[in-house]
Amino acid sequence: MLYLIGLGLSYETDITVRGLEVVKKCKRVYLEAYTSILMAASKESLEEFYGREVILADRELVESGSDQILENAQEDDVAFLVVGDVFGATTHTDLVIRARELGIKTEAIHNASVMNAVGACGLQLYNFGQTVSLVFFTDNWRPDSFYNKILENRRIGLHTLVLLDIKVKEQSIENMARGRLIYEPPRYMDIQTAAEQLLEIEEKRKEECYTPNTPAVAISRLGSPTQSFKAATLKELAQYDSGEPLHSLIILGRQVHDLELDYLYHYCDNPESYKQAVVADQEFFKPPPYVPPPEEEFSY
């Protein structure tokens, strides 16, 4: 049996009781270690907590060496641990499909992921549109496909969760070219960089998807002991020191209710100016007024 087990967001103890019971009985335990990190735990602290060896699974092992993970899992129990939820921001459906082909049963043990825990900022999950990812811009690669998606969401009044790039175990182009397995230090996009990159693309596209005054919420270290939220405009967030990773960002949509705003004001430096930004944004994106159909002409 292959168990896919979500670890939640931060602590060793964020695993579910059922997940922990399964980890303890599995023959091999893999930790997916390239799409996210547990903020208040490490491989070593997990090993101590589980009383078990944990094998780090990097992208190569998961994507090309999945048969190693699945070896003899028809008979043995194997655990594949994923930060957040198993089918959250990164899905591992390819691993499940491969297991099915090999006649291996699978079971998912779910947990919180950023995709649902963002509700903690006070915005209703109901009113989120599609989620987008923002990658680190380089000198010659500044992809902006997120822009159209944010615009689609905002045109129908929805919030957008923006997931920020994480670079773990990346090689420099030089090291890659020379075949040297030397990896760069991990990098995690902060709020300031995210806001700057977003504004750069608006500056280039000029389709008024958002402006420097668009209201947003910065989510930092969600679910960790130092979790923090900051409700501010994009311009303000481009100056905001968000501290240690991980971060994500929400761009508000028009469909924000007073109760949600009351909750957000708690995270504002200046609730009054934030409210003005929300009202201006709602006004800009409000649907065109209803025009009644022309009166039919009756022939009496």
Added chain:
Amino acid sequence: MLYLIGLGLSYETDITVRGLEVVKKCKRVYLEAYTSILMAASKESLEEFYGREVILADRELVESGSDQILENAQEDDVAFLVVGDVFGATTHTDLVIRARELGIKTEAIHNASVMNAVGACGLQLYNFGQTVSLVFFTDNWRPDSFYNKILENRRIGLHTLVLLDIKVKEQSIENMARGRLIYEPPRYMDIQTAAEQLLEIEEKRKEECYTPNTPAVAISRLGSPTQSFKAATLKELAQYDSGEPLHSLIILGRQVHDLELDYLYHYCDNPESYKQAVVADQEFFKPPPYVPPPEEEFSY
């Protein structure tokens, strides 16, 4: 301190290790018992598992009697348990706002909710639009506000998660009028009813938001020992026996990838006809072709 603790979807042991540690040390433990149910547990089995008394909190207690829940929580630790996640389908931000007003600290301990665990069917959470709720129709109340939202999602290619009505501790109109505290047996909407209600509204509105041939996925007992998925058209689901509750439904959007479809075929009676339904739906909702702007006339 007020702890808001997600219980996950099904088993007593779906609580996180950290959540369980907190429950054990709290002075009072409330279970929010009117917006969802744990499918493989009961109040009694939770009490046995926690070794603690659990107080059922119905809508009246939470909405009007929150001061009773928060009593002396400046000094004592109080746990408020929520099926799924704390800020999932139903948010409890009002309770947090009230706690803040009373100077009570709060902490959320997150867990899986239907809003993220639906990823288990193989569809990427990234491509979901706004979530809608479908209530039981009555003879004279057949609300269809979900229809516009599904249409908004589908126009931009997104999937829609449809949450199905749960009626717990409801009074009949007669009993309510006579002030009798007699409650109807709980009712949980099944997939058949949901598909029929959806098709009835399309029949009435005729805006081609979806048709009987629109591809969908029925999600039954997500995260429970008898979890099941069924990928079929709405017309087929209107005949589908989905078994015991809880259920939800996904209406597919155009943005479905081949890898996601490969995963879904596993849950199809007839993958070939499902694929045809997907292709026809994609064709219907495909964006208009790109028209290049008129050539500028240069004056040489």
